[in-house]
Amino acid sequence: QVQLVESGGGLAQAGGSLRLSCEVSGRTSSIYVMGWFRQAPGKEREFVAAIFWSGIITNYADSVKGRFTISRNNAKNMVYLQMNSLKPEDTAHYYCAADISSTVVPGRQAYNYNYWGQGTQVTVSS
Numbered sequence: 001q002v003q004l005v006e007s008g009g010g011l012a013q014a015g016g017s018l019r020l021s022c023e024v025s026g027r028t029s030s031i032y033v034m035g036w037f038r039q040a041p042g043k044e045r046e047f048v049a050a051i052f053w054s055g056i057i058t059n060y061a062d063s064v065k066g067r068f069t070i071s072r073n074n075a076k077n078m079v080y081l082q083m084n085s086l087k088p089e090d091t092a093h094y095y096c097a098a099d100i101s102s103t104v105v106p107g108r109q110a111y112n113y114n115y116w117g118q119g120t121q122v123t124v125s126s
Contacts, residue, residue, distance in 0.1 A: 002026040002115040004096045009120030012086050018122060020081040022096030028053070033099035033106045034072060034079045035113055038092035038122075048094070049081060050106030059106040064090075086124045095119040 008020040020036070035050035049070035050059045058070055069082040079096060097113035099106075107113070 002028065002031060002098045002100070004098060004115055004117035006094065006096045006117045006120040009094060009122045011123045011125065014086060014088055014124055014126050016086050016124070017082070017084045018086065020083065020094055020096075020120060020122070022079040022081075022117060024077040024079060024096075024098065028074075028077055030100045031098050032102055033112075034070075035097045035099065035106065036070060036079075036081045036094060037097060037110055037113075038090075038094045039119075040092040043092075045095070045110050047108040047110070050099075050108065051079070052106055053098075057106060059108060061108070083122070086122075088124050088126045091122060091124050093119045093121050 003025045005023045012018050031053040036048040037045050039045040047061050051070045067085045072079045096117040098115040099113045
């Protein structure tokens, strides 16, 4: 089992920044990929970014590429999402997720991920 707890959400102005954190616990040795997803009201959950738990390869949604950065600190069992140049359309509930299946590319599909946190709300005002 893997447990995930997100933090760092809140209210930001357009053009501002926020950093989300995901605390990972449990069987971290089983993790291959960590990802961030988001879901806005009335919309489906969408991929934001992903990173290998034990590597440097990352994957980003086109909508956040160049603005968001995913990173991890294995020593602290933490995953981060640095969000810069925020836009109102970034407003959503953000979720951290863990994929324990071997893969060659950090996946974009929510169904690939086995464990999810409760999420943290990000609201960007214009």
